[in-house]
Amino acid sequence: MQNSDLSFLEQLNQEQRAAVEHTEGPLLILAGAGSGKTKVLTCRIAYLIREKQVKPWNIMAITFTNKAAGEMRERVDALVGMGAESIWVSTFHSSCCRILRRFIDRLGYDNSFTIYDTDDSRQVMKEVIRELELDPKVYKERAILARISAAKNELQDPEAFEAECTSWYDRKIAEAYLAYQKRLARNNALDFDDLLVKTVELFEQEPEIMEHYQERFRYIMIDEYQDTNTAQFRFVDLLAAKYRNLCVVGDDDQSIYKFRGANIRNILNFEQSFPGAKVIKLEQNYRSTQSILNAANEVIAHNAGRKEKRLWTQNAEGPKIGFRQFGSGYEEAEYVAGEIRQRVRNGGASWKDFAVLYRTNAMSRTFEEKFITANIPYKIVGGVNFYARREVKDMLAYLKTIDNGLDDLAVIRIINIPKRGIGQTTIGRIGQYAGEHEISFYEALKCSDRIPGIGRAAAKIHGFTNLITRLRGAAGDGFSVRELLEMVIKETGYAEELKAEDTDESRARIENLDELIAKAEDFGKTAEDTSLSAFLQQVSLVADIDSVEEGSDCVLLMTLHSAKGLEFDNVFMVGMEEKTFPSYMAINGEDTSELEEERRLCYVGITRARKELTMTAAQMRMLRGEPEFLKASRFVREIPREMVRLERETSDTRNFLKSPQVPLDRLMGMGKADQGRAGSGERAPLFERPKQQKTGGFQMREFRVVKADHLDYAEGDQVRHVKFGVGTVQEIKDGGKDYEVTVDFENYGIKRMFASFAKLKKV
DNA sequence: TATATAGTGTTTTTT
DNA sequence: ACACTATATA
Numbered sequence: 001m002q003n004s005d006l007s008f009l010e011q012l013n014q015e016q017r018a019a020v021e022h023t024e025g026p027l028l029i030l031a032g033a034g035s036g037k038t039k040v041l042t043c044r045i046a047y048l049i050r051e052k053q054v055k056p057w058n059i060m061a062i063t064f065t066n067k068a069a070g071e072m073r074e075r076v077d078a079l080v081g082m083g084a085e086s087i088w089v090s091t092f093h094s095s096c097c098r099i100l101r102r103f104i105d106r107l108g109y110d111n112s113f114t115i116y117d118t119d120d121s122r123q124v125m126k127e128v129i130r131e132l133e134l135d136p137k138v139y140k141e142r143a144i145l146a147r148i149s150a151a152k153n154e155l156q157d158p159e160a161f162e163a164e165c166t167s168w169y170d171r172k173i174a175e176a177y178l179a180y181q182k183r184l185a186r187n188n189a190l191d192f193d194d195l196l197v198k199t200v201e202l203f204e205q206e207p208e209i210m211e212h213y214q215e216r217f218r219y220i221m222i223d224e225y226q227d228t229n230t231a232q233f234r235f236v237d238l239l240a241a242k243y244r245n246l247c248v249v250g251d252d253d254q255s256i257y258k259f260r261g262a263n264i265r266n267i268l269n270f271e272q273s274f275p276g277a278k279v280i281k282l283e284q285n286y287r288s289t290q291s292i293l294n295a296a297n298e299v300i301a302h303n304a305g306r307k308e309k310r311l312w313t314q315n316a317e318g319p320k321i322g323f324r325q326f327g328s329g330y331e332e333a334e335y336v337a338g339e340i341r342q343r344v345r346n347g348g349a350s351w352k353d354f355a356v357l358y359r360t361n362a363m364s365r366t367f368e369e370k371f372i373t374a375n376i377p378y379k380i381v382g383g384v385n386f387y388a389r390r391e392v393k394d395m396l397a398y399l400k401t402i403d404n405g406l407d408d409l410a411v412i413r414i415i416n417i418p419k420r421g422i423g424q425t426t427i428g429r430i431g432q433y434a435g436e437h438e439i440s441f442y443e444a445l446k447c448s449d450r451i452p453g454i455g456r457a458a459a460k461i462h463g464f465t466n467l468i469t470r471l472r473g474a475a476g477d478g479f480s481v482r483e484l485l486e487m488v489i490k491e492t493g494y495a496e497e498l499k500a501e502d503t504d505e506s507r508a509r510i511e512n513l514d515e516l517i518a519k520a521e522d523f524g525k526t527a528e529d530t531s532l533s534a535f536l537q538q539v540s541l542v543a544d545i546d547s548v549e550e551g552s553d554c555v556l557l558m559t560l561h562s563a564k565g566l567e568f569d570n571v572f573m574v575g576m577e578e579k580t581f582p583s584y585m586a587i588n589g590e591d592t593s594e595l596e597e598e599r600r601l602c603y604v605g606i607t608r609a610r611k612e613l614t615m616t617a618a619q620m621r622m623l624r625g626e627p628e629f630l631k632a633s634r635f636v637r638e639i640p641r642e643m644v645r646l647e648r649e650t651s652d653t654r655n656f657l658k659s660p661q662v663p664l665d666r667l668m669g670m671g672k673a674d675q676g677r678a679g680s681g682e683r684a685p686l687f688e689r690p691k692q693q694k695t696g697g698f699q700m701r702e703f704r705v706v707k708a709d710h711l712d713y714a715e716g717d718q719v720r721h722v723k724f725g726v727g728t729v730q731e732i733k734d735g736g737k738d739y740e741v742t743v744d745f746e747n748y749g750i751k752r753m754f755a756s757f758a759k760l761k762k763v
Numbered sequence: 764t765a766t767a768t769a770g771t772g773t774t775t776t777t778t
Numbered sequence: 779a780c781a782c783t784a785t786a787t788a
Binding site: 137256362423 | 764765772773774775776777778
């Protein structure tokens with residue numbers, strides 16, 4: 001595309017175009033679901049560069065997830081061409097990370113700081129609780145961390161927090177907050193929230209650094225603005241203070257992260273915060289059918305205090321919203337599996353056109369089981385993050401220790417992995433010594449000879465420190481991250497040990513290690529800064545949703561939260577029951593704000609669907625081991641009856657939709673003896689769990705692709721692999737569960753892999 | 764020191 | 779139902 005070509009403007013509607021062309025001063029774009037806001041943002045960037053001669057490096061675009069950032073990056077690259085790479089397109093967290101990595105030494109941290117995930121934070125908090133001798137029954141680390149996180153989101157430091165304490169309990173939390181920060185600092189670590197907090201702190205403390213970035217980012221765009229919290233607001237506010245060219249895009253109806261500190265007032269009060277702001281509404285939806293949109297509008301209309309807007313579309317009416325209630329979650333899952341299977345077989349749809357959305361991660365289990373038995377390829381998004389898996393974290397802990405031994409948590413994690421005979425008592429003694437001498441744990445290890453009570457363990461410790469020293473040497477010699485990782489795996493015998501275990505679980509873990517190596521390799525090829533620290537930092541900011549690859553033909557299962565920003569032809573919203581969705585947490589009490597947030601979540605879910613939306617509910621669900629009887633969600637009831645199509649009407653669903661409410665006792669009326677069969681007819685017994693594949697309960701929930709009927713390549717064919725590029729198929733072996741394919745890659749040599757994982761494409 | 768077992772508490776959503 | 783913790787035991 002020519003550098004002055006503005007033809008892309010022609011594909012925009014009037015409002016979209018106005019948003020693109022309004023480049024100076026604050027701008028609020030209220031973009032309803034599916035109204036093409038990503039298109040507007042990317043076009044706006046192109047317009048700034050082409051028409052307004054803005055330099056690419058003066059532009060910053062912030063999105064919510066890495067995935068969204070990646071998508072925008074791609075579109076911007078395609079549209080802008082040369083120079084696009086100097087535009088900052090990233091998440092809040094990675095932007096802050098990038099800034100801090102350069103300047104955090106001004107705040108007394110080392111620039112090679114590490115980032116703690118939730119797990120690490122909990123670990124630290126446990127230590128704090130022990131240190132302060134708090135009763136762990138009263139002071140739960142989760143609860144304390146939640147309070148601290150809330151404080152940080154409001155930019156409250158420990159002192160400010162303490163000043164506001166009224167109860168003794170709160171004062172203890174303030175103490176814990178302070179101690180927690182000290183420990184993080186000692187480990188040269190930041191938690192997620194700190195990334196924002198410290199950046200703001202940096203800007204406020206070092207005005208010339210702030211000015212540097214203000215000059216740099218003269219045009220700032222923020223996506224999903226409704227989900228920003230106070231810290232993020234401040235960050236943006238500071239950055240944009242000088243040039244005031246701030247464009248925020250959001251939809252108050254899609255604000256679903258209040259629990260994480262998102263402040264809906266940021267968007268509702270934008271015009272007050274940035275006087276003279278122009279407001280543009282995008283109300284035409286290009287994504288969904290009329291029916292879906294109507295349902296969404298109806299549901300969200302039940303919320304008070306929104307910015308008035310009504311989505312409309314020129315799309316076809318499409319089928320009505322489907323709703324069906326089942327006796328149990330198992331029947332529900334069975335139905336969804338069957339329905340998807342059928343629609344793929346008859347309707348010519350492919351697996352990837354389907355998504356199953358639920359309120360809580362715990363619900364994925366049942367669906368997963370049914371999908372396995374129905375032989376449906378699927379992928380569960382969320383749950384345990386790839387980088388949170390044990391073996392991955394172990395390897396990362398090694399890399400962290402090699403990078404700098406400052407992170408005690410990482411060192412302690414791996415000091416006895418593999419088993420070196422260094423146990424709790426030894427670790428305790430070293431930790432004590434380190435504390436007394438105010439040195440890091442790793443430093444203490446090096447003078448373990450002088451630590452009382454170590455004795456025999458000293459030799460073992462030396463073995464460990466020697467290993468680390470050797471690996472550090474290698475890192476210094478310029479070995480790549482991937483090579484270092486492979487050395488760690490080899491030197492520690494980690495993979496060997498797993499191989500010897502020879503279980504499904506251990507094999508899955510080895511797969512994960514390979515995956516990690518592939519990621520390290522990829523990093524070495526694509527990253528600007530290929531240092532070990534850079535790798536570790538990048539890795540800690542990757543969310544699960546980010547790794548959902550296009551192209552793998554699977555049904556996606558995820559929470560409603562993860563689904564934000566995505567769209568699918570066919571959506572199943574499952575678990576549409578009171579107490580499940582809206583969650584029981586949101587129902588009770590006068591406070592309707594939580595309920596409204598649930599309703600927005602429902603709105604987000606509905607608007608994910610392009611063509612067909614099906615809602616399902618169960619009358620009974622196992623909750624914490626106990627059966628719970630549930631009535632259908634009020635959100636279903638908020639959709640007018642005539643917009644809903646009952647799939648295979650049953651007496652339950654008919655009654656439910658006729659009367660405004662099914663009396664609870666009608667459902668409760670099923671006596672204990674009856675529990676096994678909810679509803680009527682010859683249904684499968686409720687309590688019989690499907691034959692569960694025992695996989696150690698670990699890996700199999702993450703990523704399973706069912707063996708294909710056939711492969712579209714044969715021995716001798718040229719194939720392409722996502723990471724390894726092009727190669728020649730040498731051998732295909734039918735290993736029963738899957739095909740084992742041996743490929744000779746042009747650049748990577750011979751690799752043996754499972755067909756379902758490798759996703760090879762014939763070229 | 765490492766492992767097995769019983770007992771305990773817990774769940775909403777996540778960058 | 780599950781994961782985590784404390785305790786007993788090899």
